[in-house]
Amino acid sequence: DGGITQSPKYLFRKEGQNVTLSCEQNLNHDAMYWYRQDPGQGLRLIYYSQIVNDFQKGDIAEGYSVSREKKESFPLTVTSAQKNPTAFYLCASSQQGAETQYFGPGTRLLVL
């Protein structure tokens, strides 16, 4: 089945720890995105990538880092510099230039 997978479903982070969220897609989409969703707020764009080995900061990139070494994969690292990381993280992908994005099931990050 084609789709987007994210893992883990739940992730716990200790103070000062970096954690990495996985996002994989087999839709052959060029573009991939990371969003953060907080209660009472719309999805906010963290990073996006339109092509392998290239990515751009979104609206709230501080405290996050990404890589795009393969077309299928776009992992997000939440660094210790992100002071309020508790949120629902959603990965999405789309065809290059397409208007519709398809989302993975999300990862809930909680701070211990």
Place this chain on the structure above:
Amino acid sequence: RKEVEQDPGPFNVPEGATVAFNCTYSNSASQSFFWYRQDCRKEPKLLMSVYSSGNEDGRFTAQLNRASQYISLLIRDSKLSDSATYLCVVNKNSGGYQKVTFGIGTKLQVIP
């Protein structure tokens, strides 16, 4: 002013009722518009695109009013399974990249 504004609700309606949501957007250069549905603790999924000529899919009708910069979603004969949060999404092409802005969502609760 937020780029995309929605009434967060909740809208509590009885089964069989007709319910309508509106969403306003501030950027007149916005080019394409969508409604996504998000179930509790799940990822958003595309519900339908929105056109000036209107778009109907079964019990759902979406409409765009460019002059007034709002889009609407009408749900007829509400079902219990329609209970979800409905996200208004506005796209603008920005240098070959689709800049996507999400509203905070309107929560619908259909009650028996």
